[in-house]
Amino acid sequence: MMHNRTYIDIANLISYFKMTKLEQTHLITPAPRKPMKVVIAEHKFDGQNISDLPFARNEILEILRIPEEGWWVARNSLGMIGFIPSNYVREDPNLDDQRASRKSLSKQKLSSYHKQQNDRPFKHLIIPAIVKVVANRTPSVYDSKAITLKIGQLIHLTKIYANGICFGTNQETGKSGTFPFTYVKWTNQPIINPPPDPPPSSIIKENLPN
Known part of the structure; x- marks a missing residue:
């Protein structure tokens, strides 16, 4: 058991932690x-x-x-x-x-x-939405589609792909790109200006960027 969750197999555990931060994660119950x-x-x-x-x-x-x-x-x-x-x-x-x-x-x-x-892993989330950055993130130099995130910034999110990658526009910098959904939280702020359309899922990486 980890994160107060029980996993039926290793594949299920890996799938969950693809979209979950590993900070302060520890094993609490042995197999x-x-x-x-x-x-x-x-x-x-x-x-x-x-x-x-x-x-x-x-x-x-x-x-x-x-x-x-x-x-x-x-x-x-x-x-x-x-x-x-x-x-x-x-x-x-x-x-x-x-x-x-x-x-x-x-x-x-x-x-x-x-x-x-x-x-439909994120069907419970309202999209599009204004989300707030809760953790700083500097993407890899090899990931040209990702955007830099700073705590407190607001992102106009328009798409979440099945692997947990989001697409949105940073309202502070005006840049559009991808980022993991675990770095933001939903807000109740209204949407004012529509951002550009997100790219198709075929060009988005299957795994979360480093």
Whole structure:
């Protein structure tokens, strides 16, 4: 988990941080440990100590460690971890296939959802708009389309491409060009003079400029 968000895979994480600043970003939850095996509960277990993991009959559990005979360290579907008595559960060779099938379907649904969102990732934003620069930015000398940004400047934004790059005109300098949307915030100021039309997406870089 990073930025209080959970990512289903590395591709999803990279996609999010293409359009998000990395300042003060840190890992707050490690990746879950891969289980040794999966078991199903044959009996209900209420727990005897605070370190135990209670579970219901027919509940599916993941075994993480086997530290001693008769007591295993398990994880339930909520991510809770604790000790369980091994004679209360049994292994079932079909459980892994069932879980894999459910995960596969879940990932397909998530993938379909993210694709729909990525088709129009900024549909909730009002465009055109007057936006305010919240972070200084000097573009690379190799990026001739980008404009310099200084905190407090107002930009007449007319386009946001699917990769998070915006096109707009700096009202202070009069220059038009591209910039990442993470460097500005929306304002309620009215639009007075229309800026030039943005270039087609085919000439905009697919990745955020350095």
